[in-house]
Amino acid sequence: xxxxxxxxxxxxxxxxxxxxxxxxxxxxxxxxxxxxxxxxxxxxxxxxxxxxxxxxxxxxxxxxxxxxxxxxxxxxxxxxxxxxxxxxxxxxxxxxxxxxxxxxxxxxxxxxxxxxxxxxxxxxxxxxxxxxxxxxxxxxxxxxxxxxxxxxxxxxxxxxxxxxxxxxxxxxxxxxxxxxxxxxxxxxxxxxxxxxxxxxxxxxxxxxxxxxxxxxxxxxxxxxxxxxxxxxxxxxxxxxxxxxxxxxxxxxxxxxxxxxxxxxxxxxxxxxxxxxxxxxxxxxxxxxxxxxxxxxxxxxxxxxxxxxxxxxxxxxxxxxxxxxxxxxxxxxxxxxxxxxxxxxxxxxxxxxxxxxx
Amino acid sequence: xxxxxxxxxxxxxxxxxxxxxxxxxxxxxxxxxxxxxxxxxxxxxxxxxxxxxxxxxxxxxxxxxxxxxxxxxxxxxxxxxxxxxxxxxxxxxxxxxxxxxxxxxxxxxxxxxxxxxxxxxxxxxxxxxxxxxxxxxxxxxxxxxxxxxxxxxxxxxxxxxxxxxxxxxxxxxxxxxxxxxxxxxxxxxxxxxxxxxxxxxxxxxxxxxxxxxxxxxxxxxxxxxxxxxxxxxxxxxxxxxxxxxxxxxxxxxxxxxxxxxxxxxxxxxxxxxxxxxxxxxxxxxxxxxxxxxxxxxxxxxxxxxxxxxxxxxxxxxxxxxxxxxxxxxxxxxxxxxxxxxxxxxxxxxxxx
Numbered sequence: 001x002x003x004x005x006x007x008x009x010x011x012x013x014x015x016x017x018x019x020x021x022x023x024x025x026x027x028x029x030x031x032x033x034x035x036x037x038x039x040x041x042x043x044x045x046x047x048x049x050x051x052x053x054x055x056x057x058x059x060x061x062x063x064x065x066x067x068x069x070x071x072x073x074x075x076x077x078x079x080x081x082x083x084x085x086x087x088x089x090x091x092x093x094x095x096x097x098x099x100x101x102x103x104x105x106x107x108x109x110x111x112x113x114x115x116x117x118x119x120x121x122x123x124x125x126x127x128x129x130x131x132x133x134x135x136x137x138x139x140x141x142x143x144x145x146x147x148x149x150x151x152x153x154x155x156x157x158x159x160x161x162x163x164x165x166x167x168x169x170x171x172x173x174x175x176x177x178x179x180x181x182x183x184x185x186x187x188x189x190x191x192x193x194x195x196x197x198x199x200x201x202x203x204x205x206x207x208x209x210x211x212x213x214x215x216x217x218x219x220x221x222x223x224x225x226x227x228x229x230x231x232x233x234x235x236x237x238x239x240x241x242x243x244x245x246x247x248x249x250x251x252x253x254x255x256x257x258x259x260x261x262x263x264x265x266x267x268x269x270x271x272x273x274x275x276x277x278x279x280x281x282x283x284x285x286x287x288x289x290x291x292x293x294x295x296x297x298x299x300x301x302x303x304x305x306x307x308x309x310x311x312x313x314x315x316x317x318x319x320x321x322x323x324x325x326x327x328x329x330x331x332x333x334x335x336x337x338x339x340x341x342x343x344x345x346x347x348x349x350x351x352x353x354x355x356x357x
Numbered sequence: 358x359x360x361x362x363x364x365x366x367x368x369x370x371x372x373x374x375x376x377x378x379x380x381x382x383x384x385x386x387x388x389x390x391x392x393x394x395x396x397x398x399x400x401x402x403x404x405x406x407x408x409x410x411x412x413x414x415x416x417x418x419x420x421x422x423x424x425x426x427x428x429x430x431x432x433x434x435x436x437x438x439x440x441x442x443x444x445x446x447x448x449x450x451x452x453x454x455x456x457x458x459x460x461x462x463x464x465x466x467x468x469x470x471x472x473x474x475x476x477x478x479x480x481x482x483x484x485x486x487x488x489x490x491x492x493x494x495x496x497x498x499x500x501x502x503x504x505x506x507x508x509x510x511x512x513x514x515x516x517x518x519x520x521x522x523x524x525x526x527x528x529x530x531x532x533x534x535x536x537x538x539x540x541x542x543x544x545x546x547x548x549x550x551x552x553x554x555x556x557x558x559x560x561x562x563x564x565x566x567x568x569x570x571x572x573x574x575x576x577x578x579x580x581x582x583x584x585x586x587x588x589x590x591x592x593x594x595x596x597x598x599x600x601x602x603x604x605x606x607x608x609x610x611x612x613x614x615x616x617x618x619x620x621x622x623x624x625x626x627x628x629x630x631x632x633x634x635x636x637x638x639x640x641x642x643x644x645x646x647x648x649x650x651x652x653x654x655x656x657x658x659x660x661x662x663x664x665x666x667x668x669x670x671x672x673x674x675x676x677x678x679x680x681x682x683x684x685x686x687x688x689x690x691x692x693x694x695x696x697x698x699x700x701x702x703x704x705x706x707x708x709x
Contacts, residue, residue, distance in 0.1 A: 110467065132652075133559055133560065133561070133648060134554055134558050134559065134560035134561075134617075135560075135561075136522065136524065136530075136560060136561060136563065136617050137524070137529060137544070137546075138548060142546075144542070144544070144545065144546055145544070145546065146529075146531055146535050146539065146542070147531075147532075147535065148529065148530050148531060148532075148561050148563065149530050149531055149532040149535075149561060149563065149591065149592060149595070149598065150532070150561030150562075150563070150595060150598035150644055151532075151561050151644075152641075152644045152645050152648045153641060153644075153645070154645055155648075165493065167493065167494070172494060172502070172503070172505065173493075173505050173506050174503060174504075174505060174506055175504075175505075175506040175507070175508075178503050178504065178506075182503065185501065185502075185503065187494065187501070187502065188501060189499075189501055189502065189549055189550075190549065191495060191548060191549050191550040192546055192547065192548050192549070193546075193548040193550060197491055198555055198558040199558075200555075200557050200558070201490075201491050201555040201557075201558060202490060202491065203490070203491035203493060204490075204491075204492075204493060204505050204506060204507025204508055205507075206493070206505070206506070206507075234506065235507070238506075238507040241507075257491075257493055277506075281510065284507065284509050285509050285510070285511050288490065288509050
């Protein structure tokens with residue numbers, strides 16, 4: 001796929017990349033990413049130098065920078081975990097964010113053409129979502145598709161899209177037990193669809209290939225307390241996804257999933273993953289029903305208000321599962337304070353298009 | 358997971374005949390249908406004799422047969438037009454029913470192979486559905502895929518799948534205004550996915566290409582909502598949309614699943630969307646009322662079978678929508694009549 005003559009949203013979108021190793025993968029993305037500003041969040045040892053390939057416009061933050069900028073609030077940003085990427089969301093000044101892992105490459109569609117993942121995410125974000133009634137032909141705003149017979153006309157305007165969740169060919173996003181049982185399984189199925197995740201339905205959000213409207217939902221994209229000193233890992237994006245979806249449902253915003261695909265090249269060590277995820281596998285049995293039942297009061301009309309209310313409910317209802325959630329609830333509040341300090345111009349996501357249905 | 362080998366004895370293929378000459382239809386489907394028992398129900402208003410080629414194991418039901426079973430006034434009320442297929446659902450004794458409209462042909466998949474809709478619908482129905490949490494890699498029971506990270510293990514057993522809703526290449530199931538506006542638009546997007554419609558989520562259920570677990574659903578698919586100007590083209594009807602929303606409420610309540618996606622059929626050109634526009638507005642206006650109604654519907658814990666659920670729904674429809682439009686009140690009455698028929702002729706109460 002040829003890159004467009006004028007890259008869409010060139011000055012309105014930041015690409016946030018967490019890394020602990022190197023950024024060689026950017027070479028493959030050069031023609032697609034080169035006109036956009038990158039925010040690199042360097043995890044791990046801040047004394048190491050992470051080389052950024054020539055020709056990219058970027059800002060880079062290591063742990064020292066995070067500590068300097070946030071002071072005591074830096075403790076809400078994970079260390080030794082890609083969850084640190086959310087620091088990049090916070091310091092960005094742009095309307096849109098695309099975040100991608102450093103082991104994700106350009107994939108090919110069934111015709112053999114390179115997939116411009118960024119262009120697809122932008123298209124997803126700039127077209128409405130349809131969370132109130134399921135369209136059996138998937139995204140009705142795609143070229144060649146439409147609403148099917150029976151779809152109420154009053155619902156055809158849709159709602160603003162806050163999140164675009166992309167997928168992965170090759171190494172699928174499995175948990176450790178599944179990886180251990182199926183070490184050779186590769187995702188080779190290209191599903192040519194984008195669809196809105198219905199209101200009231202939660203999903204496991206993966207941060208590997210994710211875009212969102214920062215103005216609409218940014219403060220909800222906190223990736224939690226993971227990594228060093230924490231009892232769990234590989235639940236950062238999950239946590240952000242649950243909070244984000246509950247808030248999007250409340251505020252009448254949409255979440256899409258499906259295209260674009262990227263090519264996920266590296267399978268992480270399943271034994272390492274199992275140790276990280278272990279507690280999460282038990283906890284998710286409680287966490288998911290918690291989020292499924294979570295409701296937010298009508299008075300919460302901004303993302304921050306919704307998020308603070310959610311943090312309260314996490315403290316009330318999940319702390320009994322493990323004291324970790326008490327800490328996490330505090331970290332959620334710390335995150336919102338830090339967000340508002342660094343982004344003083346106003347509350348995000350003030351009710352997008354009226355009350356949700 | 359391997360594709361299921363379909364036991365012929367478990368399947369009835371029910372075709373509602375809205376046109377009399379089914380020769381090319383049957384011949385196109387021969388490679389896929391010929392080993393199964395077919396029930397062909399003829400639209401009672403169709404005067405011409407049905408033309409059906411040799412070589413099929415088929416039972417045909419015409420107006421006279423329907424009259425014998427249910428009486429002529431009920432035949433006319435319940436089984437006109439597209440609804441004639443429900444007579445087939447009523448008298449079938451099989452576990453699975455596959456139904457396609459008589460203007461559909463087998464389609465080819467993205468590799469150029471003929472799509473076996475029976476095999477795909479049965480696979481969908483015989484593998485669990487996952488309505489409790491969304492899997493981003495779609496149906497986890499399909500070969501080559503699985504549940505993703507973050508999917509609770511307690512939900513990975515899934516629930517029995519009761520309904521499989523297929524899709525359409527070429528002429529998609531649009532309403533008349535959409536098709537009239539986009540006269541040249543044809544659906545050429547082959548989406549290689551099956552997914553479960555999440556619990557609590559409503560969808561526009563198209564009857565054009567479906568698979569049903571009749572054992573689980575019993576009378577849940579029924580003829581009910583008949584438009585005053587209902588005609589012989591799909592975009593002049595909404596009976597399946599209505600029926601599907603009831604079915605989704607029943608499935609959600611009883612803990613069954615509904616899948617959507619593969620298989621595709623190739624839907625042929627028929628009718629004039631602009632001519633149908635005049636008739637379609639009634640159906641679309643009704644949807645504006647019906648959809649919010651079904652979205653807010655909850656059934657009592659006392660409803661433990663499909664019959665119980667339908668009985669409650671028909672009462673709630675009468676109370677909640679009857680005053681809005683007499684068509685809804687008539688639909689509720691039709692549901693009641695249907696359930697009485699089902700008790701007499703169908704398999705009796707379905708399993709809870």
